[in-house]
Amino acid sequence: MKQYTANSHAQYILQVTIPIAAIILIFLLWYFLPFLPHWLLWVITVVLNAAAAMLSACFLPLWFDSVSYTISETHITKRCGIIFVQEQTMRTQALQYSTILRTPFSAKSGLNFIPLHAYGGTIYLAFLRKQDAEEIQHFLQHTIYHLITDHEEPL
Numbered sequence: 001m002k003q004y005t006a007n008s009h010a011q012y013i014l015q016v017t018i019p020i021a022a023i024i025l026i027f028l029l030w031y032f033l034p035f036l037p038h039w040l041l042w043v044i045t046v047v048l049n050a051a052a053a054m055l056s057a058c059f060l061p062l063w064f065d066s067v068s069y070t071i072s073e074t075h076i077t078k079r080c081g082i083i084f085v086q087e088q089t090m091r092t093q094a095l096q097y098s099t100i101l102r103t104p105f106s107a108k109s110g111l112n113f114i115p116l117h118a119y120g121g122t123i124y125l126a127f128l129r130k131q132d133a134e135e136i137q138h139f140l141q142h143t144i145y146h147l148i149t150d151h152e153e154p155l
Contacts, residue, residue: 001072004136007110010127011064015056022052069125071136073143076116078123092143094118100133116140 026045033041062082070077076095078088096117103111112133114125125136 001070002139004069004071004125004128004132006064006067006127007112007129007132008064009108010110011060013109013111014060018056018060019052022048064127067127069128069136071139076123076140078125088123090116090118090121090123092140095140095144098137098140100137102130102133106130 026048029044030041059082063080066082066085067080068078070079072092074092076090076092078086080086096119098114098116101113101115103109106112107130110127110129112128112130114128114133114136116123116125125133128136
């Protein structure tokens with residue numbers, strides 16, 4: 001059994017990207033919607049700035065600290081949440097399909113994802129280090145292969 005956590009580089013990238021996206025959205029609102037009353041544009045500006053600041057400064061660090069993935073030969077467990085903790089567990093035998101989704105510069109950014117598709121659901125392992133994602137994928141392929149070959153009957 002091995003436990004993995006979310007990559008802190010992904011957190012930093014999101015903490016920088018969210019305020020930039022909010023600034024771009026505010027600019028677009030002011031540019032394309034000048035017919036709205038100025039007081040409404042200012043309210044939207046303040047709300048978007050406050051939301052971006054709260055998300056970047058409070059929510060993301062708390063969420064990234066709470067994320068953990070536990071992989072064993074029998075179960076895969078994802079645990080995350082701040083106020084309401086969500087725990088998803090999947091039997092390794094139920095796994096049907098998995099892949100690694102990588103973004104450009106994923107080795108530095110930590111934006112690696114593994115969707116695990118099973119009978120009736122999917123668990124997303126998000127924001128993994130590149131080495132962790134490859135290790136998980138290799139472990140799952142090896143484990144599933146051995147589960148399949150152990151249960152096959154000889155001809």
